[in-house]
Amino acid sequence: MDRDGEAEDKGFEQFERFLEDWSRRDFLRRMGGAAAWTAFSGGVLEFLDACAGGTTTTSVTAKKGGHVVEGAFSDVRTFNSMLSSDTASNQLIGLMFDGLLNSKKNGDLVGALAQDLPKTSADGLTYTFKLRPNLKWSDGQPLTADDVIFTYQLAYDPKYAEVASPRRGDLSKYIASATAPDPQTVVITTTQVFAPFLVSHGQYGILPKHVLGSLSAKDINTAPFNSAPTVSNGAFKFVSWQSGQQVTLARNDNYWAGPALLDQYIYKVLPDSTTVANQLKTGEIDIGPVDPSQYDSVKASGNTNIIEFPVAIFDFYAYNLDPTKLGGKLFGQKEVRQALVYALDRQSWVQAIYFGHASVATSVEPPTSWAFKAKPQVVYTFDKTKANSLLDAAGWAKGSDGIRANKDGLKLQFEMHTNAGNKQRESLLQVMQQSWKDIGVDATPKLIQFPQLVTEIVSTRTFDLFLVGFSWGQDPDEAPLFHSRNAAPGGFNGADFKNADVDAALDGALATLDKTKRKQLYYQFQDIMSDQVPAPILMFNVGIWATSKRVQGADFGTYNQFGNRPWIQNVWVTDGK
Amino acid sequence: MLIKFVARRLLASVIVVLGVTAVTLTLMDRTRGAYVPGLDLNPALRPEDIARLRADLGLDQPFYQWYLTWLWNVLHGDFGRSMIDGSSVLTHILERLPNTLELTLTAVVIGILLSVPLGVIGALRRGSKTDHALTVFSVAGFAVPQFWLGLMLILVFSVTFEHYGWPWLPSGGVTSPFGGGDIGDRLLHLIMPATVLSFFYLSLWSRFTRSSMLEVLSQDYIRTARAKGMSERRVVYLHGLRNALIPLVTLVGLELPGLVSGGLIVEVVFSWPGLGRLAFERALQYDYTTVMGVVFFVTLLVVAGNLLADVLYAVLDPRIRYA
Numbered sequence: 001m002d003r004d005g006e007a008e009d010k011g012f013e014q015f016e017r018f019l020e021d022w023s024r025r026d027f028l029r030r031m032g033g034a035a036a037w038t039a040f041s042g043g044v045l046e047f048l049d050a051c052a053g054g055t056t057t058t059s060v061t062a063k064k065g066g067h068v069v070e071g072a073f074s075d076v077r078t079f080n081s082m083l084s085s086d087t088a089s090n091q092l093i094g095l096m097f098d099g100l101l102n103s104k105k106n107g108d109l110v111g112a113l114a115q116d117l118p119k120t121s122a123d124g125l126t127y128t129f130k131l132r133p134n135l136k137w138s139d140g141q142p143l144t145a146d147d148v149i150f151t152y153q154l155a156y157d158p159k160y161a162e163v164a165s166p167r168r169g170d171l172s173k174y175i176a177s178a179t180a181p182d183p184q185t186v187v188i189t190t191t192q193v194f195a196p197f198l199v200s201h202g203q204y205g206i207l208p209k210h211v212l213g214s215l216s217a218k219d220i221n222t223a224p225f226n227s228a229p230t231v232s233n234g235a236f237k238f239v240s241w242q243s244g245q246q247v248t249l250a251r252n253d254n255y256w257a258g259p260a261l262l263d264q265y266i267y268k269v270l271p272d273s274t275t276v277a278n279q280l281k282t283g284e285i286d287i288g289p290v291d292p293s294q295y296d297s298v299k300a301s302g303n304t305n306i307i308e309f310p311v312a313i314f315d316f317y318a319y320n321l322d323p324t325k326l327g328g329k330l331f332g333q334k335e336v337r338q339a340l341v342y343a344l345d346r347q348s349w350v351q352a353i354y355f356g357h358a359s360v361a362t363s364v365e366p367p368t369s370w371a372f373k374a375k376p377q378v379v380y381t382f383d384k385t386k387a388n389s390l391l392d393a394a395g396w397a398k399g400s401d402g403i404r405a406n407k408d409g410l411k412l413q414f415e416m417h418t419n420a421g422n423k424q425r426e427s428l429l430q431v432m433q434q435s436w437k438d439i440g441v442d443a444t445p446k447l448i449q450f451p452q453l454v455t456e457i458v459s460t461r462t463f464d465l466f467l468v469g470f471s472w473g474q475d476p477d478e479a480p481l482f483h484s485r486n487a488a489p490g491g492f493n494g495a496d497f498k499n500a501d502v503d504a505a506l507d508g509a510l511a512t513l514d515k516t517k518r519k520q521l522y523y524q525f526q527d528i529m530s531d532q533v534p535a536p537i538l539m540f541n542v543g544i545w546a547t548s549k550r551v552q553g554a555d556f557g558t559y560n561q562f563g564n565r566p567w568i569q570n571v572w573v574t575d576g577k
Numbered sequence: 578m579l580i581k582f583v584a585r586r587l588l589a590s591v592i593v594v595l596g597v598t599a600v601t602l603t604l605m606d607r608t609r610g611a612y613v614p615g616l617d618l619n620p621a622l623r624p625e626d627i628a629r630l631r632a633d634l635g636l637d638q639p640f641y642q643w644y645l646t647w648l649w650n651v652l653h654g655d656f657g658r659s660m661i662d663g664s665s666v667l668t669h670i671l672e673r674l675p676n677t678l679e680l681t682l683t684a685v686v687i688g689i690l691l692s693v694p695l696g697v698i699g700a701l702r703r704g705s706k707t708d709h710a711l712t713v714f715s716v717a718g719f720a721v722p723q724f725w726l727g728l729m730l731i732l733v734f735s736v737t738f739e740h741y742g743w744p745w746l747p748s749g750g751v752t753s754p755f756g757g758g759d760i761g762d763r764l765l766h767l768i769m770p771a772t773v774l775s776f777f778y779l780s781l782w783s784r785f786t787r788s789s790m791l792e793v794l795s796q797d798y799i800r801t802a803r804a805k806g807m808s809e810r811r812v813v814y815l816h817g818l819r820n821a822l823i824p825l826v827t828l829v830g831l832e833l834p835g836l837v838s839g840g841l842i843v844e845v846v847f848s849w850p851g852l853g854r855l856a857f858e859r860a861l862q863y864d865y866t867t868v869m870g871v872v873f874f875v876t877l878l879v880v881a882g883n884l885l886a887d888v889l890y891a892v893l894d895p896r897i898r899y900a
Contacts, residue, residue, distance in 0.1 A: 067755050164630065164633070222663055244850035244854070269850075271846075275846075278749075279749065281736050282735050284753075490624050
């Protein structure tokens with residue numbers, strides 16, 4: 001979903017990343033590695049650490065120079081901000097190309113190439129941005145409003161229709177016009193009041209018109225610039241890309257926020273989270289994301305500082321509510337849907353499945369959002385008695401085989417689908433199966449390939465219940481999953497959930513820029529969702545990053561993980577190398 | 578005649594390459610379903626965007642038509658562009674091929690260089706403690722899974738050694754990301770992955786060489802040579818070993834495909850940017866062009882390897898000249 005612009009991970013592509021994190025091979029390797037690691041050095045390390053005593057490093061003055069190696073487990077695909085849609089590409093683009101705006105770690109917008117947040121017209125349709133004075137590209141050319149207009153045109157202007165931009169759907173829908181009345185001013189007018197516009201579409205890396213402007217639309221798709229940008233406007237500029245290995249960047253002395261303290265930034269491609277953890281331990285990489293299962297071992301090695309924070313990435317399952325399908329007959333009653341959630345002991349999963357690094361979701365909105373309602377209308381605790389009584393009251397009596405059935409003899413028996421190769425989700429299905437067996441519900445897990453799962457969710461809807469991961473962007477809007485218009489094939493409302501009140505709340509909250517009004521509507525929305533539970537959100541994940549002790553100035557947070565790192569020019573290394 | 582033999586084998590090779598690529602594409606296409614490669618599941622994409630993407634990639638035509646277009650292009654040297662990121666497939670392959678070959682050739686060379694002497698020692702000292710020790714080593718090497726061995730080596734020689742401040746081996750990649758690239762750096766990075774890859778073959782080939790040597794040394798012509806007064810060293814090495822190597826050549830030749838693709842596990846464990854890892858990652862994403870390009874290359878290597886093995890056969894043993 002383009003709610004979050006290039007900044008954060010988009011919807012399914014984020015759990016695609018989790019798929020890469022948690023393949024079955026990974027798990028085997030991780031278990032083998034973890035077991036051997038503990039056997040090898042658990043006791044010895046603790047002894048050594050105890051002997052070594054505490055370490056304190058106090059380096060107050062930032063040193064200039066040196067390099068940082070960051071490890072990640074996907075390779076970059078493109079450096080063109082209008083063509084990218086994966087995390088890795090967005091991350092590198094964020095280092096080389098600033099947008100009009102950037103985000104702080106709590107999700108607030110700040111000016112980047114634009115001096116400040118734009119002035120909004122009274123009708124909420126026009127945004128006027130003032131660019132900072134004397135902006136330059138890394139080759140010395142001035143960066144003007146023309147570059148900004150050009151960048152956006154690639155995705156919404158019909159003359160660039162052949163540019164394969166994933167942003168075209170949104171931008172052509174919402175942008176009425178984008179003009180530059182003078183070289184320092186950008187005026188964007190939207191077709192309708194759209195609250196998430198700045199957050200979702202105000203952060204794209206600006207591309208150089210003087211390099212790409214002369215190319216035809218089709219040529220832009222295959223331009224050499226996309227794999228080797230010749231100019232950039234961000235903290236770093238491109239040096240080289242060895243596909244499958246690493247991307248090397250060097251400091252851009254023309255950066256508007258001042259030259260970065262580092263000389264070089266290296267992004268190293270590693271196959272999985274175990275390798276990232278190992279290389280964090282040996283110091284081969286300085287920065288890297290840590291998988292919850294690796295947390296303890298990375299911490300024990302003592303080479304890194306680890307930071308942990310909540311993120312808007314979550315696991316959820318959805319009932320198939322289409323009345324013509326089996327799911328519709330089983331889950332049509334709200335009481336049944338609610339009962340199944342009451343039967344889940346989610347608090348125990350935090351340790352058992354997420355190694356202590358997750359939180360139980362109490363609402364469809366993430367705890368990190370300004371629209372979060374901690375206690376919506378219905379709060380689900382683990383309550384087996386209530387689950388049983390709800391099902392009894394709804395007419396599903398336990399049969400002689402222990403499985404509940406309704407008056408027509410239809411058994412509460414169904415299949416649960418998730419993608420194969422994701423150990424976390426496979427474990428979730430198993431505990432769900434067990435919890436539901438305890439209340440007389442017969443659920444069978446079925447693992448299918450990720451592309452097929454997505455086809456099922458989005459097009460064919462041949463499932464009873466599916467479990468998958470997703471992520472929300474900076475804006476609290478949740479229309480992609482819950483608005484009735486997205487229930488049509490092609491949309492992500494796989495549950496086929498259609499509720500007029502929810503539609504009204506979601507639409508209303510998008511159509512106003514008044515934050516107080518929006519919060520009210522989202523509170524209503526969360527109340528309805530907690531009562532109707534068409535697609536219960538189970539757990540919210542935690543972002544974990546490790547930096548080696550020689551790296552200072554990194555400030556990771558909820559919305560400062562991958563693409564948005566407004567502090568990157570302040571990162572320095574204690575040894576200056 | 579050797580020429581006719583080689584020509585016939587070449588023709589067979591062409592058929593093999595065509596067959597393998599066709600089957601690969603069929604399998605990928607049949608399992609892909611409605612998924613459009615490179616399509617990052619973005620709720621903002623409209624159905625018309627997805628349809629256009631599908632048409633651009635040539636996926637709205639029957640897959641055998643795609644195959645024929647692809648084949649025609651390949652025969653003209655155009656391997657096309659990746660469906661995932663639009664980069665040139667040939668560039669990708671040529672970038673990665675040297676890495677894979679560096680790894681696999683090193684493993685093969687280590688394997689041969691070590692297994693022949695080990696096998697000969699085992700045969701000559703048959704029944705002794707040395708022989709028993711070598712047998713145990715062989716069985717262990719055969720049974721140990723590559724990913725486990727790789728991870729163990731990383732844990733010991735990278736993580737643990739580094740923790741204690743001892744000189745440690747880098748845990749992955751071809752070179753150091755910063756300030757690396759020289760031959761010493763490359764060798765350091767090559768040690769562990771090449772060891773793991775060769776371990777399996779070492780154990781297999783040393784056993785084989787041993788039994789082959791034993792069989793040859795019991796042949797009549799060896800007795801004749803000894804009876805004629807030839808020195809034991811000439812008997813064993815000139816007459817015995819040369820004949821014992823023939824089955825080993827077959828075995829090595831047969832393993833060549835395994836090395837280019839079986840290197841996959843080692844490539845992933847050691848983050849080695851090779852062909853195997855490229856094909857694996859892209860196959861999961863249904864990137865037809867890249868996978869077909871890699872499969873084509875790998876099949877070429879395989880048939881070349883087999884052809885080489887057969888030619889070596891013919892050279893080593895004058896009795897074998899396929900008429």
